[in-house]
Amino acid sequence: MTFTLGTKEAASMQGLKIIVTVTMIMLVTGCANFRHLAKEVDMLDNIYVxxxxxxxxxxxxxxxxxxxxxxxxxxxxxxxxxxxxxxxxxxxxxxxxxxxxxxxxxxxxxxxxxxxxxxxxxxxxxxxxxxxxxxxxxxxxxxxxxxxxxxxxxLNVKFSPAKIGEMATLAAPQFDRESANLGMWKPVTHLKQGNSGVFFLDDFDKSKIPVLFIHGMNGAARDFEPIIAKVDRQKYQIWVMNYPSGLPLELLANGLNSLIKIIDYRYDVKTLHLVAHSMGGLVTQGYLDLCRNQLGCDDIASFTSISSPFGGVESAQSGLDYAPVVMPAWRDLAPNSEFIAKLFTDRFTGHEDDFSRPPHQLIFGYRVSGIINKKSSDGVISLDSQLRDRAQQQADRIYGLNEDHVSILANDNLAKALHEFWQTSEQAHKANTQ
Structure with missing residues (x-):
């Protein structure tokens, strides 16, 4: 199985969950992807410290x-x-x-x-x-x-720096499925081509509240098209984060932290909603743990996670154990990884802390299709992982939908839940910041 969390390919599989083995990986993805990945991992090691x-x-x-x-x-x-x-x-x-x-x-x-x-x-x-x-x-x-x-x-960097505030439409090439696949198997190339950053789908308007959407593995901003079509654009402006999903989640969380700080300075943002799908929820929670530690989450009015594997992904561990080349993101997605263990805690003391924690709406899917599935899941992510105890304990609202991992993004009740949660969170945020 390729790790297609949050992609339209999952829909074409009609909910069949395929257990990862080396043979299946090689059959589905081909040797070329792993050759590319090996080169990209070497470049990553040479670029970042x-x-x-x-x-x-x-x-x-x-x-x-x-x-x-x-x-x-x-x-x-x-x-x-x-x-x-x-x-x-x-x-x-x-x-x-x-x-x-x-x-x-x-x-x-x-x-x-x-x-x-x-x-x-x-x-x-x-x-x-x-x-x-x-x-x-x-x-x-x-x-x-x-x-x-x-x-x-x-800035004078080896690759194209993340874009901040560049105008785009969901039809833009950086949101294509090909770009999403590039970001998973060739993440450094994805960066070099300038596909990454926070893009604005609307002209910046200080009177409108920004909503930042963050996709999952092998995903792209276009995955959110069904939700975005239902957002009240008279009140909200749409921002999307596009990033190479093969990178380490810790690195992505740090990058999101820096991007939002820069946006805060540049646009003087006072209220911001975060909406993340699948692995994007882990990246976002990692960011929130960081910014809480730095006392810098005052502008975040709410966080909504959708079908996020807060308990990790078992197949990622199989990738670590058997794949010929290890994708960096798999290390953090594995259930026993240090990244998973530290989620929802202070990043340095290890203690759970509600200080400056934005309200969290945890949305999960539970539609299982096919005869191969043995565990309760949404066809991709197990319920056990979506509903990790620590995530439930810190969530302000937990809401389940009878949808699979991809179809959940088009559910009308999801859009309704978002708007209701935003409205409630904005009232509390305004009271807390006055």
Missing amino acids: EYRVIIESQHETESFVFIQLQEPSANTIDGYEVVIGNQPITVTGDSMSQYLFTFNDANNDLRFQVGEAFSVIALPEEADKPLQLQLSNTQGNYPQALVDRPLINL
């Missing part, structure tokens, strides 16, 4: 920007991330970057100004120990070329 960062600062709720540089005097940057709070932070960097420039973005404009506390350190060859940063505004060795310049204009 993760650093654990601890900021020695009293600015517990301030904004911090992390910038990767080739040299402190460079006129361009390799990439940047934005976080809120001085808790331990994971920064994903370019493996070729030599320096990390960090500053406290006191006025939230995504530009460095003289007087803002900062730090410049050389990055170690091995990222096994946390980087201890001490910010100061009394130093004079800040990167001169970065002073008061928009960071987005300084």
Whole structure:
């Protein structure tokens, strides 16, 4: 079985759940996909490196920007991330970057100004120990070329950076099934081609509440077309996240965290609804765990997950055990993975915490079709995984629909549940933020 969570291919299978074996993987996907995946995994290892960062600062709720540089005097940057709070932070960097420039973005404009506390350190060859940063505004060795310049204009990366706020329609090629498949088997190529980011389906309107849709594995923004057609566009504006689903979920959660922080700054968003299908729910929950730890979820009014495998996917473990090449996402999707174990908890202390937790509507499907299925499921994801105890305990509303993994997105009652939950959440969000 290819891991087609959240795709239209699942509908064509008419609900038949096929157990993953090496033979079936090779028959369905072909050897070429694994050859491509092997090259992509090598490229991924050569491009990305993760650093654990601890900021020695009293600015517990301030904004911090992390910038990767080739040299402190460079006129361009390799990439940047934005976080809120001085808790331990994971920064994903370019493996070729030599320096990390960090500053406290006191006025939230995504530009460095003289007087803002900062730090410049050389990055170690091995990222096994946390980087201890001490910010100061009394130093004079800040990167001169970065002073008061928009960071987005300084990016010089090996692949196309994630798009933020680019206008698109659901008919756009980056939302095609071919692009979705590319994102699963050739995720780095997907990034290089500029298919990833948060795209706007409507002109930005400050008077309308944004709804961000996040697809699942081997999915694309177009999967949400049936829901989007039923959204009240007089009140809401539609945003979609498109991403290569073969990447590690931890990396995707960090990327979503950074994207939303940048959007907050650029568009001054005060209220945002998140709607995620299948694996997208895991990416979104991973993001929410991160931003709660950073005290940065104030703008999130609600989170709705649809058919999400919060308990993991058993077939992902089979992929780890038997596939000739392991897709990075499978490691996080496996039921016993560290990523699954940490969902719904503080990312660093490991404790469950309701602080700054946006209301969560957990929607699950339970239509089983075919004679092969042995467990209760929606034809792809087991009920046991969709209804993981910890997910239920933290959910504000749990709602089941007699639909399979794909048909659920076209259910009229789903659209109704979304609008009702948004309305209730907006009222609570407004009361909490005044």
